[in-house]
Amino acid sequence: MAREYPLQFKCAHEGCSEKVTYRYSTQRDLRESFELKNYGRGGWRCTRHANPDEVLSATNPETRFEVVSRQESYGNFFGHSGFVHGPGFKLFANDFPPGTKLIVTARIELPDDATQAAPAAASTKESAS
Numbered sequence: 001m002a003r004e005y006p007l008q009f010k011c012a013h014e015g016c017s018e019k020v021t022y023r024y025s026t027q028r029d030l031r032e033s034f035e036l037k038n039y040g041r042g043g044w045r046c047t048r049h050a051n052p053d054e055v056l057s058a059t060n061p062e063t064r065f066e067v068v069s070r071q072e073s074y075g076n077f078f079g080h081s082g083f084v085h086g087p088g089f090k091l092f093a094n095d096f097p098p099g100t101k102l103i104v105t106a107r108i109e110l111p112d113d114a115t116q117a118a119p120a121a122a123s124t125k126e127s128a129s
C-alpha cells in the first residue's frame with residue numbers, strides 16, 4: 001500500500017468536536033493543497049457549522065435560496081450549471097429565458113407533540129466520527 005500524508009482539522013466552532021482528515025499521495029501535494037491554504041489556522045468548519053443559517057431547526061424552520069439565470073454564448077446557466085436539481089425538482093436552464101429566477105425553499109413542520117429534542121440535536125459536542 002502506498003504511503004499517505006494525512007492532514008486533519010477540527011471544526012473551528014467552539015464546543016464542536018467534528019474532525020476531517022484529508023489524505024495526499026505526496027508531501028508536496030499536502031503542502032500545496034487547497035485544504036491547507038484555506039482551512040489551516042482554524043479555518044475548517046463541519047457541515048453543521050459551515051453555513052449555520054442553512055441548518056433547519058425548531059428556531060430556523062425555513063430556508064430560501066435564489067439564483068437568476070444568465071445567458072452565455074454557449075447556453076443559459078443558473079450559477080455554474082445549465083441543469084439544477086434537488087429533492088422534488090429538476091430544471092434545465094435552456095428551457096427558460098435569461099433572467100429567470102429559481103427560488104428553492106425548504107421548510108420543516110414539527111409534529112404537534114414535539115416536546116423533546118431529537119437525540120442528535122441535544123448536543124453538538126457528540127460526534128458520529
Ligand SMILES: [Zn+2]
Nearest residue numbers: 011016046049
Ligand atoms: Zn462543527
